Every structure is written in structure tokens, then in C-alpha cells.
Amino acid sequence: MQPPSNHSNDSTNETSRIRRSRFGRIIEAAGALVVGMNTQGQITLFNKRCEEVTGYSEKEVFGKTIFPLLIPEDERAGVLERFQRLLKGKLPTYSPQFHWITKTGEKRLMQWNNTFVTDEMGKVEEIFGIGIEITEWKKVQQALKESETQYQNLFDSVPVGLYRTTPEGQILEINPALVAMLGYEDKEELIKRNASEFYVDATARKRWKALIEHEEIVRGFEVQFRRRDGQTIWVELNARAIRNEKGEVHCYEGNLEDITKRKEAEIALLAAHHRSEFLLDLMAHDLNNINQGIMLALELIENDEQLPPHLRESVRDTLAQVERSADLIANVKRFQSLEIEPRLLGSRDLAPPFHAAVRAVERAFPNKQLFLTTNIEDGKYQISGDGFITELFFNLLHTSMKMDPNEFVKVEVQANTAKNGVFLEIQIMDQGPGVPNSEKKHIFSRYKENLEGERGSGVGLTLVQRIIQRYGGQIWVQDRVEGDYTQGANFVFLLPRGED
Amino acid sequence: MVSIFIVDDDENLHRVYRSFFTMKGIDVIASAFDGSEAVKIFGKLNPRPDILLMDYRMPIKDGVSTTKEIRQMDPASKIIFLSADETARDQALKAGAISFLIKPVRFAHLLETISEVLVNQ
Numbered sequence: 001m002q003p004p005s006n007h008s009n010d011s012t013n014e015t016s017r018i019r020r021s022r023f024g025r026i027i028e029a030a031g032a033l034v035v036g037m038n039t040q041g042q043i044t045l046f047n048k049r050c051e052e053v054t055g056y057s058e059k060e061v062f063g064k065t066i067f068p069l070l071i072p073e074d075e076r077a078g079v080l081e082r083f084q085r086l087l088k089g090k091l092p093t094y095s096p097q098f099h100w101i102t103k104t105g106e107k108r109l110m111q112w113n114n115t116f117v118t119d120e121m122g123k124v125e126e127i128f129g130i131g132i133e134i135t136e137w138k139k140v141q142q143a144l145k146e147s148e149t150q151y152q153n154l155f156d157s158v159p160v161g162l163y164r165t166t167p168e169g170q171i172l173e174i175n176p177a178l179v180a181m182l183g184y185e186d187k188e189e190l191i192k193r194n195a196s197e198f199y200v201d202a203t204a205r206k207r208w209k210a211l212i213e214h215e216e217i218v219r220g221f222e223v224q225f226r227r228r229d230g231q232t233i234w235v236e237l238n239a240r241a242i243r244n245e246k247g248e249v250h251c252y253e254g255n256l257e258d259i260t261k262r263k264e265a266e267i268a269l270l271a272a273h274h275r276s277e278f279l280l281d282l283m284a285h286d287l288n289n290i291n292q293g294i295m296l297a298l299e300l301i302e303n304d305e306q307l308p309p310h311l312r313e314s315v316r317d318t319l320a321q322v323e324r325s326a327d328l329i330a331n332v333k334r335f336q337s338l339e340i341e342p343r344l345l346g347s348r349d350l351a352p353p354f355h356a357a358v359r360a361v362e363r364a365f366p367n368k369q370l371f372l373t374t375n376i377e378d379g380k381y382q383i384s385g386d387g388f389i390t391e392l393f394f395n396l397l398h399t400s401m402k403m404d405p406n407e408f409v410k411v412e413v414q415a416n417t418a419k420n421g422v423f424l425e426i427q428i429m430d431q432g433p434g435v436p437n438s439e440k441k442h443i444f445s446r447y448k449e450n451l452e453g454e455r456g457s458g459v460g461l462t463l464v465q466r467i468i469q470r471y472g473g474q475i476w477v478q479d480r481v482e483g484d485y486t487q488g489a490n491f492v493f494l495l496p497r498g499e500d
Numbered sequence: 501m502v503s504i505f506i507v508d509d510d511e512n513l514h515r516v517y518r519s520f521f522t523m524k525g526i527d528v529i530a531s532a533f534d535g536s537e538a539v540k541i542f543g544k545l546n547p548r549p550d551i552l553l554m555d556y557r558m559p560i561k562d563g564v565s566t567t568k569e570i571r572q573m574d575p576a577s578k579i580i581f582l583s584a585d586e587t588a589r590d591q592a593l594k595a596g597a598i599s600f601l602i603k604p605v606r607f608a609h610l611l612e613t614i615s616e617v618l619v620n621q
Contacts, residue, residue, distance in 0.1 A: 289603060300523075322604065
């Protein structure tokens, strides 16, 4: 093929002929760029893909020297040097990458493979470049590389231990934090070990494996590990199983956190809790035994017919104080139970626990009489609750009985289904001294109550609020007669309704 | 006359119980300060007491074990459990106690319970 001297009709016809030929149709069908050049670097062939990528038509570029037209200046020397080598019949052993500049001045990266056509004497006549555009691929590759670098940096710098192990315990990957956590010099030393060796309890890894293979993901698995120096630490394992195409577990990958300090704190807290529970129990038991002795002794004195009236009054006051102390102990114990006992709520009839509370309150105030009016009847109202319902009513009724200075204490208890139908609204209305507005907000607060030393037996109303919160209800206090708190208090609370 | 057997490790309580019961015409026919002593004394008592007043926490043998043994010896025995430990209620009733009262209890309430137990027998 002769190099075109200029852009002539003949050369255009030659191009059209090539395009129509069998070889030409393959060139056009190929997704690759195909460019032909003579020995001067003048373009002799510029396929459709070349036109699409550069924005030039073959007509525009035909016969023009490729280097100043398409090769960026900074890469031109290198490309020319390779071109010279090709002219000498030396094919490169690699696929060079360099940019082309499009008609609009945009740089596009190409990867090239070259070949040449020689004459009968073996002299190179024409050079062909077959290229693919790799601009996007290169960007993706660069992004991938950056992402891998970022991942590796994160893997290496994150303060929790990261790992990948096979089901057999071979360590595939481990980060520096885990190396340090287990007390090893470097990753290489640690990676030779088997993961099962770190478990203080050998059966723990078996349990963990069974769990992860069944659940796929295991979170918060707490176990003791043995460090290189023999010291044991508590760790929390979070991991997932990675499966191959056959669905078999290929490896486990996850993280591991040293929770030794937390665990030690938990153990210490538990021990302290048990100790306080024991002491509370002991104190409650012994104090109530003492209270029993004092109470009976005071009752003996009270029963003495020859006791002067003013002393009888003092004895009764002291008896009330002993009962108050017993109530306080009982409430502290109930607080403890509220925290310990699981919340298992079920539908139950409101009447039995209510009446049990009424009986208990009547017994607690032998020198007072309760006049109760209520619409609570057996089987009439069902609520969702547990064994603390009696405590709830007991403490509220106890407060009303205690606060009312009269011997005859009138209390009205009304239950009604709340507007939304979800809750039962219960009102306990007394005719005691009432609750001033300034106290209404704080009356259920244990500390405020203690400071003021007014309603309740120390923690009684706080206990009431806790029980109602346990059931997902609400409590507040309002005036029995709106706007006049001195007419008595109305404790209103909502309890979730049970099934009728 | 109603007879009663007091089982409690608190000496002071024994004294006040006795004073009260005597005042109310109830005969305290025996006293024990631990469960083991209670079982021994109960075995020898003839006639049996109408009521046993049983504490829970006592040295050597607690009230629940004592109740079980006494009930085995005499299934008709009427044991009123009296404890400062509310958590013992279920165990006490399961062991055979007929009633469970929480300390401190007013004497009037104690008498009321004794009457109910005797009326129901």
C-alpha cells in the first residue's frame, strides 16, 4: 500500500473499498479501534470506532500525520520512539498505553497492539494499531486500588481485632490490633497458630462453630482467650460465615474485642449486687424480727387497762412508727423484686388483687376505719399485669389512709375504660389534705418525697409509679374537687386492659 | 382452752408471745428455739397442740424443713408460719403450713388467723 500524498478521491475510494471488503467488515464490526499508518505516520485507515472515540471522521484525518493530531505533546516522543522501532520490524513485547486527544481536546487512554505489513523485500510498508479504550476501566481500576488501600489501612489501624479463619482454625488474615491483643510479636508468628488454641475452654469454639454454621452470623459471643504469655482475657466475638458456590463454609470473618475490663466490672458489679441483696435481705429480716418484738410489747402496754390516756396515745404513735418502719422495709424489698423479677404480664381480673390490697390496708390501720365505695367487682375489669397489682393498690390506699387525719377515712375507687379503649382508667379519690399544685409534679419522685417527708411511706408512691411503668401505663395526681386541693387528692392511673 | 407451741429463735419474741397468749387465755404448752428441737419436743407432746407458730429462719433446721417433718409425724397438725421473709411463703405453704403471716404482725391479726384456722378445722 502506497502512502497517500494528500487527501484525494483515489485514497477515499481506497478506504471505501477496504471497508466494503471482507477484512474491512471485520474491522468495522470489531469493538476495537483500528488505525493504519504509512511509514511517515500518515493515517491510511481510521475505522468507525476511531471516529466514535475521537469525534473525527476518517475523511478529516486521512493522510494527516497521527502524532501532532492525536498524541498529546507530553507523550509524543515516547510514541514516536516506539513507532521507529516498529519501522525496523521490531514488535513490542508489551501492549503500550498512551492517550489520544479527541476533536474536543479531551484525553482518552488507549491500550494498543501493533502489527505491520511488509513488501516482498521485507521492508515495512504500513503499520496498524489495534486498540481498546481503557479510560473508564483505568478509572475503575484506580478507584479499586484506592479502595483496597483504604480497606487495608482501616484493617491495619482499627482498634478492634479483625480476622478470617477457616473452619479448621487456620488463620487466613489477622490485623495488627489482634496481634497486639493476643500478645504476639508480629502477624507472621501468630498466623502459624491455630485459632482453636486461643480458647481457654476448648468446647467454646465448638459451640461457637455450631452456632455460626446454623445462624450464619454470631454477635456478642463472650469467651475467654489465652494470650501468648498465658494470661487470660475476655473477648467478644462477632463473625459471619462466608460460603463458597457449593454452599460450604469457606471461612469465618469477623471482629474480636477485648472486653476484659467490662467483664471484670460486670463480675464486680454482680458480686456487689449479690452482697447488697444479701445485706438488704438480712437487714429486712432482722429489722422486722425486731419490729415484731417492739410491736407486740407496745400492744401489751396498750392493752393495760391502767395505762394513763396520754401514755396510751404515745404508745399508739410509737406503734404507728414501727409500722411505718416495717412498710419502708417492705417497699425496699418490693423495689428489689421489681428489678429482679422478669416482666411476664398476663390478662387478669382486677378485683382479687384490689380486694387483697383493701384487706391489707385495713389490717395496717387497726385504729382507723376505711369507708370504701367502688365499682370494681369480680370479673368486671381485666387488666394486663402481674403479681404487683396488689402492691400498687396497697400503696395508694395506704397513702390515703395515712394522710387522712380522721378515724373514718372515705375513699372512692372508680374504674372505667379509657376513651381509646386500650387502657383502663382508675381513679382513687380521698378526702385527705390533698396535694398542692407545687407538689403534684414531684409526688412520685423518691427524693422529693423523702425531702418533704409528706405523702407515702418513704418510697410508696415511687414504687407505685415504677409498677405502672412496668405495665406501660401512666399515673398523675389531680384535685378531687377541681381547683381546690384541700378537698382531697385524686390519683388517676392508666393500666393496659386485658382480654375480656 | 386453745393450746399453742411456739417455734422461734428469738427469745424476746417468746416472752411477748407468751404474755399475750396468756392474757388472751391461750395455753403455751411448749417452746422451741430451733427446728430440730421443735421436732423432738413435738414427738413427745401428748396431747398435740392445737396450733404451732413457726418461724422460718432458725439455726440447725429452718421452718420449712421443720414443718415438713412435723406434718409427716402428724398430718393433722395446724402450722401458722410467721416470717419476716416474704419469699418463704410458697415454700411454707407447700411444706404444709396452713397460713402464712409476714412479720411484723399485729397481735389482733394473729389472733384472728388462729381463730380462722381453728374454726375451719
